[in-house]
Amino acid sequence: MHRRKYKARFNSNVHVMTEKLREFDDRLLEVNAEYIQLSNQVDRIQNEDLPELNQCIDSVQESVNELSDEFARHREREDISRAVAFAEMEDVKATLQTLNISVAGTYSFYLLVADIHDL
Secondary structure (H helix, E strand, O other), X not given: OHHHHHHHHHHHHHHHHHXXXXXXXXXXXXXXXXXXXXXXXXXXXXXXXXXHHHHHHHHHHHHHHHXXXXXXXXXXXXXXXXXXXXXXXXXXXXXXXXXXXHHHHHHXXXXXXXXXXXX
């Protein structure tokens, strides 16, 4: 009778363990499938997305370089424009001084002529 009792308990434990091992095996297959899917996604990212991302980064870098060059050219043109404007302003000042001297000379001549005429 003891043997039957232990045999029944043993068979019950074997059945429970077999069921648990089946569940564990099913879960292991699921995890393996998820691993394969994740591995494929990583491979796809490495093979396809990284070159595309590198191209995008290169394109952005080129745009930044072009903007920097354009800004430098604009600044250079602005500096040249300021230099030209300053030179033109100096020319205008010199012309005004010359006109002022001419007007003063003409006024002096006018006063001289008026004095002579009054005599």
